[in-house]
Amino acid sequence: MSVVTQSRPARTAGGRASQARPRRRVSAGRVGRVLALLLLAVMVLFPVYYTVVGSVMGPGDIASSPPSLIPHVLTFDNYRGVFxxxxxxxxxxxxxxxxxxITVAQVVCAVLSAYAFVFLAMPFxxxxxxxxMLTLMVPWEAIIIPNYLFMAEHQLRNNYxxxxxxxxxxxxxTFLLRQSFRSFPVELRDAATLDGAGHARFLLQxxxxxxxxxxxxxxxxxFLSAWNQFFWPLLVTDSPKMQTLQIGLSSLNDAEQANxxxxxxxxxxALIPTALLVALGQRFLVRGLTAGAVR
Structure with a gap:
């Protein structure tokens, strides 16, 4: 004779029955994906970590074999030496x-041109x-010599x-903002027009x-592209006071004073502004790059 027992739902302090939540099964594939992502994260972040940690190491820690991953003595002499x-x-x-x-100028030009391509009726x-779009397909190497000759002819070298x-x-x-503007609701544009909003008011407000x-x-x-430029500033400047930070850092690698x-x-x-910019604007990057993907 078998007895079938039914498990009663547990009751909370208030007397209400609470049902037990089913436990999620952790599959081997999920664990493998997590481990793979952790490995990739370590591979990406390790150079940044060693750059920051190595900047406060002494010469003995940097030159040790095998290399030291943790500074034994913190020192800020390297930062004073850079200055x-x-x-x-x-x-x-x-x-x-x-x-x-460069960032302000490109954003203003992109806003105005993208607005014209989406909201203004014009031929062609x-x-x-x-x-x-064809300007994106022209390699920089093809126009760098004409640009340099123009700067040299008008005596603009060593100049901002x-x-x-x-x-x-x-x-x-222009391409990215055009895609974003095209996903803008037409009803809001028509409502603004009926309300008497002109192009400037509709654009700005x-x-x-x-x-x-x-x-x-x-x-x-x-900003990241302009901040990390190297070859063009090296080409059009030869005065240390007019050179950018990337050129100055390259001069630290001189054979006579390599440290x-x-x-x-x-x-x-040099990493501080870019790291802060990416960290603070990460959510805008994801939303902005997918804007206009679905209409």
Whole structure:
């Protein structure tokens, strides 16, 4: 004779029955994916970690074999040495000024051109947009010599204009913002028109506030590209006071005064703005790059 027992639901302190939640089974495939992602994260973050940690190591820790991953003695002599080796403050200012100016100019140009391609009725609109896209297909190496000859002919070398002028407009921002503007609800545009809003009011008060993720994505992408430029600033500047931070860091690798600690300290300082920008704008990057993907 078998007795079938039914398990009663457990009761909470208030007297209400609570049902036990089913436990999720952890599959081997899920564990493998997590371990693979952790391994990739370690591979990506390890150079950043060693750069920051190595910047506060002494010469003995950096030159040890096998290399030390944890500093035995913290020292900030490398940071003080960078300021004595190169005009770091001036070069930091040059990089910031150039990157911010290029970012603002490209965002303004991208906003105006993308608005024209989406909301203005004009002939040959698709043809003009195709010309914008063709600028993305022209390799930089094909136009660097004409740009340099132009700067040299007009005596713009060792000048802020030489560092910024070729990059004040670009096609990528126009493409990304056009895709974002095309997903804008037509009803809001018609309502703004009926309310008497002109192009300027609609753009500044309605469209741009609702397009902040796309604007942030364009700004972050342009800033990182401008901040990390190396070959063009090296070509158009030869004065240390007009060079950017990337050129100054490369000079630390001189054979006569090569010091890994100084190089790591300089690279760490160059990483600070980009790391903060990506960390603070990560959510805007994801939302901005997917804007306009689904209409």
């Amino acid at each position: 004595h080796a190169i005009p770091l403050g001036r070069q930091y200012f040059n990089s910031t000024l150039v990157a911010v100016t 609109r698709r043809a003009f947009f195709a010309l914008f 204009l030489a560092l910024m002028l070729p990059f004040l407009a670009g096609g990528f921002g 309605i469209l741009l506030p609702l397009s902040r993720p796309a604007l942030a994505s364009v700004a972050i992408f342009v 890994p600690g100084l190089i790591l300290a300089g690279v760490t300082m």
